[in-house]
Amino acid sequence: MADGCEWVNFYGVTCFHNCGSVESAAEEMDMTALEARFGKSNSDPVFHYILSWQSHESPRPEQIYDSVRHTLKALGLSSHQYVSAVHTDTDNLHVHIAVNRVHPKTGYINDLSFSKEKLSRACRELELRHGFSPDNGCWVHAPGNRIVRRTSAERDRLNAWRRGKKQTLKEYIADTAIAGLREKPVSDWLSLHRRLAKDGLYLAVHDGEFMVMDGWERSRAGVALSTFGPSWNGQKLAQKFGEYLPVPQDIFSQVGTPGRYDPDAEVMTERPVRVSETENLHQYACRHFSQRLPELARAGHLESTLAVHHVLAEAGLWLTKQHGHLVICDGYDHNQTPVRADSVWPLLTLTNLESLEGGWQPVPTDIFRQV
Incomplete structure (x- = not known):
């Protein structure tokens, strides 16, 4: 090599x-x-x-x-x-x-x-x-094909989902305002105040430290902004935004109807599935064929391997053998990782196709012209 x-x-x-x-x-x-x-x-x-x-x-x-x-x-x-x-x-x-x-x-x-x-x-x-x-890990995907470090707040939130506990104010802030600020960073104090206000939150200074407070329940203990990562401490923010600008008195009226933290609201009992920004090959194949292939088989339209090849080719896909089993490949994007055929339809296996008329046959080189 x-x-x-x-x-x-x-x-x-x-x-x-x-x-x-x-x-x-x-x-x-x-x-x-x-x-x-x-x-x-x-x-x-x-x-x-x-x-x-x-x-x-x-x-x-x-x-x-x-x-x-x-x-x-x-x-x-x-x-x-x-x-x-x-x-x-x-x-x-x-x-x-x-x-x-x-x-x-x-x-x-x-x-x-x-x-x-x-x-x-x-x-x-x-x-x-x-x-x-x-997959999961201490580094995760972020919008724009970025890879970011999962913070302790995010890990705490995942643990809460697994255990089915009620959402804390810290987890609410991480899931709403902080997540939004990571996706769309701001460049000045007023924009930061407005982004927090959208979720019913505001910034206050206590003993020289920035605290995120609940705008609906001002007696509730706040959360130090620095707990969401080193980039959120006062010194880093001052370097980025300049001299601190206090929260405007009418900040909540500037953002329409603000969100609200509800300590008694139900939270998910298990971790939510991450939805990718674009449909991957497995999702595409399942959407097209997880129901259609069984229906075609019951109707007697999949009597040969060539018939299976034709059906897949109509959606721009093709079938081949790899690692001892059948895999579905993208006919237009060869960089896509092949997916196991039996994960799309459990009966789409080499053994079953060998039992069809003519047995297993490799996909014709001109299959996409045939369809």
């Missing part, structure tokens, strides 16, 4: 590595650690982690390889010895990566500080690059 790594099939398992061979990799890593001048440590020199995809996804080998290399780079281990093995025998395709923390030339050992945070951000970057389904 271009970067000096090798892609091999080892007893039926796809492996990527940059060692002499898969068989000698463990011995090579041990030798590197033993000879290291600065790698003296009682801890295991080999670091192991797993990258896993959601059950409906079936990434191509080159996407898996890029994911491995990208995460190694994020950890500062791109030039270290490693071996990775792709497992396709479970519901979720995943890859195991074992990498030597000791550099093969310098002998320095990587202590992998903040490895969880680095891997989380790298995974969000890969989701944007390859169109993988977004």
Whole structure:
């Protein structure tokens, strides 16, 4: 491969590595650690982690390889010895990566500080690059293809959703005003006051600290603005907005009908599903075929593999074999990650298509001209 790594099939398992061979990799890593001048440590020199995809996804080998290399780079281990093995025998395709923390030339050992945070951000970057389904982590997606750090307030809010607790004022502020300010930042004090007022909130100064207060219930204890992240402390805001401008007396009349915090309102008992900004391939395929394919099969219109190919091609999709099962691909955007066909319709499997008239047949090269 271009970067000096090798892609091999080892007893039926796809492996990527940059060692002499898969068989000698463990011995090579041990030798590197033993000879290291600065790698003296009682801890295991080999670091192991797993990258896993959601059950409906079936990434191509080159996407898996890029994911491995990208995460190694994020950890500062791109030039270290490693071996990775792709497992396709479970519901979720995943890859195991074992990498030597000791550099093969310098002998320095990587202590992998903040490895969880680095891997989380790298995974969000890969989701944007390859169109993988977004997952959870300490880094999350934000509008405009941005990746932002999930704050403690957001983590608290997620925990509240999981436990079914009532929403606190802090969580209300994070979910409304702070979320809105992150999506559409403001550039002056008046705009900040107006944005808070839209949700029935206002800013007050107590003992030199900015507090977010409830405009409907002014006796309720406020929340320090700085609890929503270091960018919200008084010094940072003064640098950004200039000298503090007090809240106008008529601020709530400037924003129409303001929102209101209700401490007794019901909150969701489980975490809400994130809706992506654009429809992904799995959502598109399910919308078109999760009901239509069973109906066509019952009507006797799917008697051959070619008939299945024709139906999928009408929606710009095509079917192929990958990792031992069928996957649906986008005929117009080859960068889209293929999705498992049985996640769209459980009967869309290789075994079932082989039982049709003529058995399994690869998609014709001119399928889109045929339809």
